[in-house]
Amino acid sequence: MTVNTDISAEQIDRLEDRARFVRLETIRLIEIAKVGHYSSVFSCAEIFASLYYDVMKISDDPNWPLRDRFLMGKGHAAVGLFPILADKGYFPEEWLDSYTRLGSPLGDHPDMRKVPGVDFSSGSIGHALSNGVGMALGGRMRDLDFTVFVMLGDGEMQEGQVWEAAISAASHKLSNVVAIIDRNGYQLDGKVDDVMAIEPLAEKWRAFGWEVHEVDGHDVVALTSMLRRVKADKNRDKPCCVIAKTVKGRGVDYMETEPGWHLGYLSPEDSEKARQTILNTRISGGTQ
Amino acid sequence: MNAKPDLTPESWQYRDLNSRAPSLSVLADTLIELAAEGHPVAAGTADLQHSNGLVKFAEAHPDRFVQFGISEQNMVSAAAGMATTGMIPYVATFASFLGLLTCEQIRMDVAYCAQPVRMIGHHTGISMGFYGTSHHATEDISTMRAIADLAVISPADGAQFRQLLRHSATYPLPIYFRIGRGHDPVVYDRNDSFQIGKAKVHGIGKDITIIACGMAVHGAKQAVEALNEAGHSVGLVDMHTIKPLDEAAVLEAAQTSRIVLTVEEHNILGGLGSAVAEIMAESPGRARLKRHGIMDEYALISPPMRLYQHYKLDGPGIRDVAQALL
Numbered sequence: 001m002t003v004n005t006d007i008s009a010e011q012i013d014r015l016e017d018r019a020r021f022v023r024l025e026t027i028r029l030i031e032i033a034k035v036g037h038y039s040s041v042f043s044c045a046e047i048f049a050s051l052y053y054d055v056m057k058i059s060d061d062p063n064w065p066l067r068d069r070f071l072m073g074k075g076h077a078a079v080g081l082f083p084i085l086a087d088k089g090y091f092p093e094e095w096l097d098s099y100t101r102l103g104s105p106l107g108d109h110p111d112m113r114k115v116p117g118v119d120f121s122s123g124s125i126g127h128a129l130s131n132g133v134g135m136a137l138g139g140r141m142r143d144l145d146f147t148v149f150v151m152l153g154d155g156e157m158q159e160g161q162v163w164e165a166a167i168s169a170a171s172h173k174l175s176n177v178v179a180i181i182d183r184n185g186y187q188l189d190g191k192v193d194d195v196m197a198i199e200p201l202a203e204k205w206r207a208f209g210w211e212v213h214e215v216d217g218h219d220v221v222a223l224t225s226m227l228r229r230v231k232a233d234k235n236r237d238k239p240c241c242v243i244a245k246t247v248k249g250r251g252v253d254y255m256e257t258e259p260g261w262h263l264g265y266l267s268p269e270d271s272e273k274a275r276q277t278i279l280n281t282r283i284s285g286g287t288q
Numbered sequence: 289m290n291a292k293p294d295l296t297p298e299s300w301q302y303r304d305l306n307s308r309a310p311s312l313s314v315l316a317d318t319l320i321e322l323a324a325e326g327h328p329v330a331a332g333t334a335d336l337q338h339s340n341g342l343v344k345f346a347e348a349h350p351d352r353f354v355q356f357g358i359s360e361q362n363m364v365s366a367a368a369g370m371a372t373t374g375m376i377p378y379v380a381t382f383a384s385f386l387g388l389l390t391c392e393q394i395r396m397d398v399a400y401c402a403q404p405v406r407m408i409g410h411h412t413g414i415s416m417g418f419y420g421t422s423h424h425a426t427e428d429i430s431t432m433r434a435i436a437d438l439a440v441i442s443p444a445d446g447a448q449f450r451q452l453l454r455h456s457a458t459y460p461l462p463i464y465f466r467i468g469r470g471h472d473p474v475v476y477d478r479n480d481s482f483q484i485g486k487a488k489v490h491g492i493g494k495d496i497t498i499i500a501c502g503m504a505v506h507g508a509k510q511a512v513e514a515l516n517e518a519g520h521s522v523g524l525v526d527m528h529t530i531k532p533l534d535e536a537a538v539l540e541a542a543q544t545s546r547i548v549l550t551v552e553e554h555n556i557l558g559g560l561g562s563a564v565a566e567i568m569a570e571s572p573g574r575a576r577l578k579r580h581g582i583m584d585e586y587a588l589i590s591p592p593m594r595l596y597q598h599y600k601l602d603g604p605g606i607r608d609v610a611q612a613l614l
Contacts, residue, residue: 065374112401120369124396130362131397134369134377141330141352142373161393164362171357 007221011054015220016282018049018084023251023278025083025096027271033079033100036108039249039261041080043184044151046218046283047244051149052084055227062090062117068146068231071132073162074153074182075109075122082106082115090117126159128152129179133165136174147231151180155187157198163208169239170209177239178230179210182217184248186259205241217244218283251278300417300471300592314446314470315408316344318453319378323349327457332367332379334360340380340410341470364390367405368397376404376457382416383409383466387428391435398462399438406456406463412442413503413553414582414599415469417592425466426582430558432464433531439484440531442466442552442560444505447476448488448528455484466502469592473506475526485529487537493523496610497541497575500551501527501560504581507596508551510603511610520614533563542573547613551606552581580609 007015022045030036052058056068062085072081079099086093091105098104105114109123120131132150139146156162169177181201189195198204205212215226223244230240248262249255252274266274319342322329332354337343346353352375356363360381367377386394386409398405409428416423432440439461443449449467456463463484482488490509491497493516500508505526515522523545525537541548548568550561561579568577580600587595596602600609 120372121396121401124392127365127393127397130365130393131369133362134366135372136369137354137366138330138370138373138375138377141370141375142328144373161359161361161365164359165366168356168359168362168366172354 007054007224012221015046015049015053015224016284018053019045019220019283020278021087022048022080022083024275026080027266027274027278029079029082029096029099030265031268031271032097033108035263035265036079037076037263038252038266039186039255040074040077040153042250042252042255043246043248044074044077044182044217044244045080045251046220046223047151047180047182048080048084050220050224050227052088054224055231056149057146058088060089062088065144066146069119069132069135069148071120071128071148071150072110072122073125073128073150073156075125078108078110081110081118085115085117088117091115125153125156126161129162129165129169132177133169133172133174136169136177137172139176147176147178149178149180151182153187154181154183154185154192154198154201155195157181157201158196166205166208166210173237174239175236178227179239179241180227181241181243182246183243184246186248186262188262190259202243210239210241211236212241212243214243214245217246218250220284251281251283253277297593298591300415300469313341313344314450315378315380315453316341318450319345320348322454322457323352328375329457330354330370330375330377332356332363332377334358334363334381334385336381340408342380360385360390361393364393364405364407365397368393368401368403371403371405376406378406378408380408380410382423383412383425383428384423386464387425387431391431394432394438394464395435399435402437402462404462406465408465408467410467411469412466413468414587414595415503415553415592417595418589420589421586424587426553426555426587427558428464428466429530429552429554429560430562433558433563437461438531439463439529440466441484441529442502443528444502444526445472445475446470447474447478447480448482450478451480451482452484452528459484468503472503475506475509482528485532485534487534488526488528489537489540490526491523492525492541492544494521494545495614496520496547496549497523497525497545498549498551498606498610499525499527499538499541499560499564501530503553504551504601504606507601507603507606511607514603514607515610522610527560527564530560530563533567535567538564538567539571539573542568542571542575545575547578548575549578549580549610549613551601553601554581555584556581557584578609578613580606
């Protein structure tokens with residue numbers, strides 16, 4: 001889909017820079033933990049950047065009642081979210097240095113009780129869309145105007161609760177719920193469609209009563225324009241699903257071709273090489 | 289509509305299905321009261337608004353009621369999300385589904401996230417009678433009790449449920465309520481007072497103290513009266529809050545009575561009896577303990593009243609169990 005954009009060149013640079021920041025910080029933090037979900041973050045780095053540095057309505061107060069909400073069904077990508085929340089000033093940057101160490105608020109999955117800015121805890125795949133449905137219902141009851149963005153993994157589509165939530169969001173006409181599917185094609189045991197086929201995905205969501213769009217999840221211009229547009233659409237009377245086509249491990253070439261990097265550890269030398277690759281690569285689309 | 293609903297003992301249904309016993313409407317009536325007092329309560333159910341009476345709340349507050357259809361897991365997770373916006377959601381469905389099917393959602397989204405959701409598991413225990421094991425809930429105390437930061441409450445009747453529901457509007461922890469079919473016999477007066485976490489001590493016996501919860505309190509009370517009339521010294525503790533447990537009440541019984549008998553409409557593994565056993569095992573006390581309930585088995589098919597007789601959970605049955613210990 002061609003998207004006209006009024007995103008400035010400066011903003012495009014900034015979004016690309018923030019996606020690069022997410023990847024670099026992910027490598028740094030996983031060096032502390034000695035194991036982590038590199039490639040799961042690399043596929044959604046542009047989604048994080050687009051939401052937190054452009055699309056979402058947020059403020060300096062992480063508990064502002066009118067803020068847009070962000071939930072992640074794929075909670076294992078939290079290591080990519082934490083640096084953003086620190087960058088927003090929701091908690092001290094030093095917290096990042098304690099990542100996964102004894103008593104740290106920051107673990108492999110996000111905990112809303114410990115980490116300011118995390119809108120809901122996750123880690124058990126399949127719950128987040130339901131949590132988002134509840135937030136939208138609560139917002140309606142309290143007359144609060146916000147949008148709920150729920151990022152889901154494509155392997156997550158295999159969880160039955162996702163479809164319970166999908167039915168309920170459509171049935172209750174929750175037009176302020178936007179699901180973003182990080183369609184990177186891989187899950188722990190291999191290719192999603194080999195493990196448990198989920199296609200035709202767009203048709204499934206349409207059949208469940210959602211408006212569906214597909215976009216290149218690494219093209220910050222296309223992605224951001226799309227998310228701005230679906231958020232601003234006040235005529236829609238149904239929830240919206242954006243299928244973001246992505247590449248698992250995007251940004252580090254050997255991770256893009258080796259699904260084993262879902263959970264792994266780079267030696268310090270390899271971390272440095274990966275860091276140089278990320279610094280010297282301009283990622284703008286390329287998922288087609 | 290009959291002024292007084294006419295119950296069919298063989299099925300425990302009302303002959304006039306449009307009629308509602310007062311205890312059935314406790315949930316909706318109390319939530320309507322709380323809403324009128326300014327509490328931000330909301331309600332949801334999974335295709336059971338007539339079973340749990342929430343239809344009345346739905347009519348009074350359509351904007352605060354959510355019908356989730358037959359999707360219990362989605363309902364619990366959504367209630368947790370709703371609570372983050374400042375609402376206090378009360379979600380109700382059969383206890384058999386809440387305690388097992390949605391156990392993980394209750395742990396992850398409600399308790400771990402410390403959201404003020406109140407789960408109402410109704411038609412608990414073996415009160416569904418001949419509907420069978422799929423509809424019996426004899427594991428829910430056990431599963432809910434193992435979840436950190438979650439209160440577990442099993443009221444004895446409608447009057448007690450009403451009071452504890454009212455307290456729940458301002459209680460700091462998430463709560464799992466375990467209630468019967470709404471046809472439960474009356475134990476308390478509407479003006480009796482109860483507190484979450486504080487047992488209702490009817491007496492401590494020198495011979496036996498029965499510690500009971502839920503519908504078993506009614507039968508236990510009858511048993512205590514019969515045994516005391518026969519010259520024994522038997523007391524009763526209504527342990528409506530199983531978590532946080534009133535440990536002082538357990539210790540008082542354990543240090544005063546020769547025997548502590550726990551009675552619950554639940555598997556004896558993991559429920560009230562286990563909670564009491566844990567306290568007694570770690571404390572000095574002279575009493576020996578007997579757990580009575582469902583003996584780690586799936587209940588037979590039967591009308592509920594006949595089941596209570598069979599499993600000795602009615603007055604005469606509990607009396608016989610206690611008598612055998614004397």
